[in-house]
Amino acid sequence: MMLKPKSHIQDLRIYEPGRPLEEVARELGLDVGTMVKLASNENPLGPSPKAVAAMKASASDMHLYPDGGCHYLRQGLAQALGVPPETLVFGCGSNEIIELLGHVFMEADTNIVMSEQAFIIYHLIAAGWRAETRFVPVVDHGHDLDAMAAAIDEKTRIVFVANPNNPTGTLLDPDAVRAFATKVPDEVLLVLDEAYIELLEPQQRPELQLKRDNILVLRTFSKAYGLAGLRVGYGIGHPELVRCLEAFRQPFNVTAMGQHAALAAVTDTEHVEALCRVTRDGLAQLSAAAAARDIPVVPSCVNFILLETGRGRERFEALKQQGVIVRPMDGYGLPEHIRVSIGTAEENQRFIDALDHILA
Numbered sequence: 001m002m003l004k005p006k007s008h009i010q011d012l013r014i015y016e017p018g019r020p021l022e023e024v025a026r027e028l029g030l031d032v033g034t035m036v037k038l039a040s041n042e043n044p045l046g047p048s049p050k051a052v053a054a055m056k057a058s059a060s061d062m063h064l065y066p067d068g069g070c071h072y073l074r075q076g077l078a079q080a081l082g083v084p085p086e087t088l089v090f091g092c093g094s095n096e097i098i099e100l101l102g103h104v105f106m107e108a109d110t111n112i113v114m115s116e117q118a119f120i121i122y123h124l125i126a127a128g129w130r131a132e133t134r135f136v137p138v139v140d141h142g143h144d145l146d147a148m149a150a151a152i153d154e155k156t157r158i159v160f161v162a163n164p165n166n167p168t169g170t171l172l173d174p175d176a177v178r179a180f181a182t183k184v185p186d187e188v189l190l191v192l193d194e195a196y197i198e199l200l201e202p203q204q205r206p207e208l209q210l211k212r213d214n215i216l217v218l219r220t221f222s223k224a225y226g227l228a229g230l231r232v233g234y235g236i237g238h239p240e241l242v243r244c245l246e247a248f249r250q251p252f253n254v255t256a257m258g259q260h261a262a263l264a265a266v267t268d269t270e271h272v273e274a275l276c277r278v279t280r281d282g283l284a285q286l287s288a289a290a291a292a293r294d295i296p297v298v299p300s301c302v303n304f305i306l307l308e309t310g311r312g313r314e315r316f317e318a319l320k321q322q323g324v325i326v327r328p329m330d331g332y333g334l335p336e337h338i339r340v341s342i343g344t345a346e347e348n349q350r351f352i353d354a355l356d357h358i359l360a
């Protein structure tokens with residue numbers, strides 16, 4: 001084409017998401033009903049039934065634009081979290097908030113600091129703004145917080161910590177995160193991405209929201225709440241930071257149905273508890289299966305686990321042929337691993353059977 005996009009665009013990598021079931025079914029001529037997707041850390045129990053009821057009840061109002069300010073969701077969530085409403089910023093998934101951070105903080109001759117095996121979106125957004133990504137090597141597949149603190153310089157605008165971390169499933173000691181937060185200079189934003197925090201015990205959580213002006217905590221309705229398809233995420237931070245982020249968001253960035261469903265899901269603690277049980281059991285099931293087959297795993301505290309099957313991309317392709325979708329990890333510098341989301345006991349078994357089949 002003759003168009004003239006910015007010159008660095010051609011170097012940008014495009015995020016490789018988990019493959020949708022229907023897409024793989026079409027590609028391979030498989031029956032969707034016989035397939036399982038364990039690729040995107042979704043809730044295998046589905047959305048909260050309360051959220052489904054709220055979606056149905058709101059369906060006939062969908063000719064109307066949403067409330068751009070997310071008033072009722074803001075009030076309800078603020079109350080549930082015990083934070084002032086003006087400290088919340090909502091996005092089309094917390095991914096959108098990461099993008100808004102790019103608008104507010106990133107440009108050429110700045111940098112971000114992140115762990116080399118952490119959520120790759122941080123880097124992709126930074127690359128789009130020509131900001132440098134300072135990747136910090138991992139310790140035991142987890143964040144090396146001391147090395148991350150040391151990597152911060154005068155050009156650093158944001159340091160990203162995903163806790164629990166995706167894709168490795170590692171968890172940081174809450175005291176270590178709190179100590180790290182005191183080392184981040186006041187001029188640098190510490191983003192604590194807590195996409196899986198609802199799956200942890202209270203004493204495992206650092207609870208750093210609003211503890212310092214330069215901390216933004218990111219959360220999502222996509223994982224524990226089972227609403228990934230609706231795209232609702234949020235951040236908790238200083239009201240002035242929230243205003244900066246809001247300056248760049250689309251006026252109607254969170255759908256009306258998403259707002260209704262998320263508000264209903266917040267109060268459904270039973271549903272989250274059920275997922276916690278399924279996750280605990282599923283981690284035990286997959287860890288035992290891996291151990292029985294001499295496949296090393298990275299110990300996980302959340303609803304996915306890294307398996308060192310060797311030749312990750314090949315395994316991913318072979319499993320796909322068996323109708324089981326997992327995630328290859330070569331994009332994260334882990335070519336020998338696959339990442340498997342925890343499903344129901346039957347789904348996990350389906351994966352184990354398919355793995356046995358392809359390894360035989």
Ligand SMILES: *Cc1c(COP(=O)(O)O)cnc(C)c1O
Nearest residue numbers: 093094095119166195220222233
């Ligand atoms: C899933 C995930 C998110 C959030 O995704 P959204 O669906 O956009 O809310 C953010 N960070 C991490 C580390 C995740 O795994």
